[in-house]
Amino acid sequence: MTYLTKTAVILTLLATAACTDTAGGFFGGNSGSDISGAGIGNIDESSLEYFQVSIGSTVLFAVDQSSLSGATIAILNAQAGWLNANSAVTLVIEGHADERGTREYNIALGSKRASSVRDYLVSQGIADSRISVVSYGKERPIAVCSNASCWSQNRRAVTIVNGGMGV
Amino acid sequence: MAVLHRITSAVFGLLLAISVSVVPGSAQQPTLTIDVTGGVIEPVPFAIPSFIAENAASSAIANKITRVIAEDLLSTGLFREIAKAAHISGVSNFNAPVQFADWRAINSQALIVGAVNASGNRLTVKFRLFDVFAQAPMGDGVQLSGSLDNWRRIAHKVADAVYSRLTGETGYFDSKIVFVSEAGPKNDRRKRLAIMDHDGAGLAYLTNDDALVLSPRFSPNNREILYTSYETGVPRVYQMNVDTLQRRVFTNLPGMGFAPRFSPDGRKIVMSISERGNTDIYAVDSQSGRRTRLTSGPAIDTSPSFSPDGKQIVFESDRGGSQQLYILSAKGGDAKRISFGNGRYATPVWSPRGDLIAFTKIAGNRFHIGVMRVDGTQERLLTASFIDEAPTWSPNGRVLMFFRVSSGANGAPQIYSIDITGRNLHRISTPNFASDPAWSGLLK
Numbered sequence: 001m002t003y004l005t006k007t008a009v010i011l012t013l014l015a016t017a018a019c020t021d022t023a024g025g026f027f028g029g030n031s032g033s034d035i036s037g038a039g040i041g042n043i044d045e046s047s048l049e050y051f052q053v054s055i056g057s058t059v060l061f062a063v064d065q066s067s068l069s070g071a072t073i074a075i076l077n078a079q080a081g082w083l084n085a086n087s088a089v090t091l092v093i094e095g096h097a098d099e100r101g102t103r104e105y106n107i108a109l110g111s112k113r114a115s116s117v118r119d120y121l122v123s124q125g126i127a128d129s130r131i132s133v134v135s136y137g138k139e140r141p142i143a144v145c146s147n148a149s150c151w152s153q154n155r156r157a158v159t160i161v162n163g164g165m166g167v
Numbered sequence: 168m169a170v171l172h173r174i175t176s177a178v179f180g181l182l183l184a185i186s187v188s189v190v191p192g193s194a195q196q197p198t199l200t201i202d203v204t205g206g207v208i209e210p211v212p213f214a215i216p217s218f219i220a221e222n223a224a225s226s227a228i229a230n231k232i233t234r235v236i237a238e239d240l241l242s243t244g245l246f247r248e249i250a251k252a253a254h255i256s257g258v259s260n261f262n263a264p265v266q267f268a269d270w271r272a273i274n275s276q277a278l279i280v281g282a283v284n285a286s287g288n289r290l291t292v293k294f295r296l297f298d299v300f301a302q303a304p305m306g307d308g309v310q311l312s313g314s315l316d317n318w319r320r321i322a323h324k325v326a327d328a329v330y331s332r333l334t335g336e337t338g339y340f341d342s343k344i345v346f347v348s349e350a351g352p353k354n355d356r357r358k359r360l361a362i363m364d365h366d367g368a369g370l371a372y373l374t375n376d377d378a379l380v381l382s383p384r385f386s387p388n389n390r391e392i393l394y395t396s397y398e399t400g401v402p403r404v405y406q407m408n409v410d411t412l413q414r415r416v417f418t419n420l421p422g423m424g425f426a427p428r429f430s431p432d433g434r435k436i437v438m439s440i441s442e443r444g445n446t447d448i449y450a451v452d453s454q455s456g457r458r459t460r461l462t463s464g465p466a467i468d469t470s471p472s473f474s475p476d477g478k479q480i481v482f483e484s485d486r487g488g489s490q491q492l493y494i495l496s497a498k499g500g501d502a503k504r505i506s507f508g509n510g511r512y513a514t515p516v517w518s519p520r521g522d523l524i525a526f527t528k529i530a531g532n533r534f535h536i537g538v539m540r541v542d543g544t545q546e547r548l549l550t551a552s553f554i555d556e557a558p559t560w561s562p563n564g565r566v567l568m569f570f571r572v573s574s575g576a577n578g579a580p581q582i583y584s585i586d587i588t589g590r591n592l593h594r595i596s597t598p599n600f601a602s603d604p605a606w607s608g609l610l611k
Contacts, residue, residue, distance in 0.1 A: 066444070099572070102513040102527050102556050103381060103603070104426040105483065105490060107402060108439065108446035108467040111423060115444025134401045135423060135441065139379055144353040146553065146574035 046086050048161050055082050059117065061155040064101070066112035068120060076117060079159055080124035093117045094158045095135040096142075098151035103137055110135030117157045187324070189307045210247035211276050211333070213240065216258045217251070218281035218292070228315070229283035232292060232322040235366075236279065239326035239340040242366060242584075243566075244591030245333075249275045261293060267302040275299055279329055290315045294325050296332055305332045319368060320610065327609070339561040340365055343607040344568065345383040345392055345409075346582060348372065349600035353578060356600075360394060362409065365561075365606070367596040373407060382557075382603050386429045389607040393427040393436060404438050406453070419456050420449075429453070430473050430497070437461070437471040437480055448482055450497070461499045470514045473497065474521060474541075481505070481515040481524055481541075492526060492543070505543035514557050517541075519608070520564035523587070527556050527569075536569045538587055549589045553578070557602070562609040568595065570602040 044050060051057065056079075059072040068076065083089060095114030097106035114133035122128050143150035217233045220226040240246045256269035261282040270278050281294035295308040309328055311321050320341055327338025348361040348370075357376035360383050363369055374380055378398035385392060392407045399416075404424040407414045417424065422442035429436055436451045440458075447462045448471045462468040466486035473480055480495045484502070490511035493502040506512040510530025517524055521541070528535040528548060534555040539546040554572035561567070565587060570580045580602035582595040595601070 099554065099578075101511075101529070102470070104439065104469045105467060105513055107423070107425050108441055108469050111441040111446060112444045112467070119444070133444075134397075136379075136397075139356070139358075139381070141354055144576040144578075146576075146578055 051079070051082050051086075051161055055079055057159045057161075058156050060152060061113055061157070063098075063151075063155070064109065066109065066116045068116055073120070076120050077124065080121050080126055083121065083126050083130070083161075084124075089161050090130045090132075091162070092160045093131060093133045094140075094160060095133065096140060096154055096156050096158070097138045098154040099138045099141065099146065100151060101138065103139070106137035107135050108137075110137050113155075113157045117159065121159075186312045188310045188312075210245055212247045212249050212274055213277035213279065214249045214254060214270060214273070214275040215240075215279040215281075216254060218283045218294070219258065219261055221282055221284040222286065225283045225285040228285050228290070228318055229281075232283055232318055232325075233281070235319055235322035236281075236326045236329070238366065239323060240329060242591075242593070243330065244586065246277075249273055261295075265297055265302075267297075267299055270297075270299045277305075277329075277333060279325075281325065285315055285318075288315045290318055290321060292321050292325060294328070296329055319364065323364070336565060337563045337609065339563050339566060339606075339609065341610045342562055343385075343389065343610070344559075344582070344595070344604050345373070345385060345607070346570075346597075346604040347380060347383065347602045348597065349580060349602060350376070353576060356579075360392070360407075361597075361601075363597070370598065373409070373412065382426060382605075384428050384605045385607045387431055387433045387608065389610060391429075391433075392605075393429060393438075395425040395427065404436070404451075406436075417451060417456050420451065420458060426469050426471065428472055431475055431477045435497075437473065439469040439471070448480070448495075459499065461495060461497075462502070472516045474517050475519055476521065481517055483513050483515060490529075492524065492539075494541070505541070506539070506546075507543060508546055516558055516560060518564040519560055519562060523564070525558035525560065525567055525587075527558065536567060536585065538567075547589070549585050549587065550583075550592065554580075555583075557604070559604050559606045561606055566591075568604040568606060570604060572602075 056075045059075050093114040095110030097109045114135055118131045118133055141154045143153040215233055215237050218229040220229040237248055241248060253273050255272060256266040258280050276299055278297040278299050284291045291312045293310045296305045298305050311324055313321050323341035326340045330338040342365045343362055344365060345362045347358050349356050349358050351357045358380050359376040360373040360380050362371055362373060378396050381395040383392050383394040392409055394405055395402050396405050402423045402425045403416050404427045405414050405416045422440050424438050424440050427436050427438040434453055436453050439446050440449050445465055446467045446469055448468045450459045450461055466484050468482055468484045471480045471482040478497055480497055482493055483490050484493050490513050491504055492506040492512045492515045493504050495502040510528050513527040515524050515526045523538045524541060525538050528537050533551045535548040536550045536555045536558050537546055537548040552571050553574040556570055558567040558569045566584055568582055568584045571583050572578055572580045579600040582601045582604045584595055585592045
């Protein structure tokens with residue numbers, strides 16, 4: 001039942017999925033306060049929900065770094081396993097940065113982070129052609145406070161399956 | 168877009184002709200001069216009696232024009248206005264002799280006298296500037312004519328002429344700022360391009376907020392804007408004509424494109440292109456779209472800016488381990504590092520005068536706007552806050568605008584202006600949050 005506790009992540013997925021087909025739907029409305037997680041029931045292991053909730057779509061980075069930590073690699077191994085089992089799925093990797101850098105540098109930094117994740121997934125057997133990347137720099141924070149607890153959440157790469165756009 | 172076109176065509180009027188001619192009168196050497204380079208301690212007092220309305224229909228616009236001129240001059244921090252209530256003599260005739268003793272008595276060192284004639288959509292503004300203590304005109308009288316819609320631009324041109332005569336510098340009031348207007352909560356911030364006068368007046372939007380947009384920059388002739396948009400899902404560089412709002416995207420370029428700027432002749436665009444995680448600087452021919460790679464290697468190379476002669480490019484790179492400023496020939500080759508201080512340097516912008524480079528510096532958990540000489544010496548930090556970022560030069564190279572972001576869950580950006588002397592920090596009033604300002608050149 002661990003997946004039922006991660007309701008915020010489910011909500012993020014639903015919000016993202018809801019706006020991927022609208023022009024400029026880059027801002028997932030993930031500020032909702034409640035969701036009926038208990039109503040989801042058994043999740044199909046090939047579902048996008050399972051990928052988001054049980055595997056985890058987000059990996060974090062140290063300040064001004066794009067290298068992958070041990071915890072990050074464990075998540076990416078799980079992502080690769082799922083992606084290998086669900087070979088029809090394409091993915092976009094979003095790279096993000098915290099607010100403690102300039103806009104243009106942070107786009108470049110987010111690009112490095114997204115690319116680090118792509119390179120690792122490719123090394124784990126995922127076809128490069130299934131993966132595209134995009135960097136949002138510091139323009140799409142997920143946590144809004146101005147201290148280390150929020151900045152650490154914003155230094156992230158998010159694997160979006162079957163959605164979004166990238167290069 | 169058609170609606171936007173109508174709005175902006177009416178608002179910009181960048182192409183509309185304003186004719187300037189000399190009003191007969193004797194030109195004399197000015198004795199009153201203001202040094203803008205050292206930072207004036209005591210603002211120079213001036214008087215600007217409301218410009219004479221030459222007919223009844225001109226009365227309201229004459230007052231508005233007078234106030235725009237006064238506010239332009241006051242915004243520099245170099246001048247202090249002597250209030251109308253203190254004036255001893257009024258000015259009822261543009262050609263009448265000036266009662267210098269009355270202006271000297273209230274210590275008004277400069278006097279601006281003007282007249283306005285609005286008939287139909289035609290507006291004519293005349294002015295003369297006097298050095299009260301020398302009891303002499305400073306330069307010829309000048310007459311400006313244009314359409315009534317352009318009254319604010321004509322007022323800015325008068326203020327530019329006054330500023331120029333008093334300081335010996337070219338002015339910067341008849342200019343535009345293009346920027347990113349922002350609204351909404353921090354985790355759902357909507358961004359759109361907007362344009363306004365240097366003082367925040369006459370704001371018009373260039374895009375809607377469907378797609379994330381960043382870093383607009385003017386072309387040398389002020390007619391085109393480069394910017395970064397995510398409308399296809401990834402950042403790409405677009406070019407927009409500010410009159411027609413027609414746009415084009417450099418679709419032939421790979422990867423993600425951002426941080427664009429024009430060369431001084433408008434024929435090239437430098438930008439960053441990020442491919443497979445590696446960000447380098449390219450020069451792109453603005454007509455053919457053909458690209459030339461200027462940097463290589465795994466470091467982040469971004470935020471390029473041309474020197475005014477077009478021969479060199481300053482940019483930031485973390486190739487040495489942390490973000491520092493480098494200068495490169497516009498043809499490519501080896502880059503030379505110019506910044507060596509503690510902290511990280513970013514967003515370098517070459518002064519239109521060629522003498523200084525403005526930058527963002529991140530040090531000790533503070534962001535600063537600073538300037539240094541082109542060889543990296545004489546670094547001076549002008550500001551400090553949670554986030555101060557992305558300076559842009561006034562057309563005369565004496566003032567910088569930048570954006571300042573407040574901290575916290577409700578943190579948001581606003582545009583500020585500061586003289587390169589470090590004085591006269593003030594916010595530019597905008598209806599929403601505002602970031603990424605880019606100053607045009609002086610309009611023609």
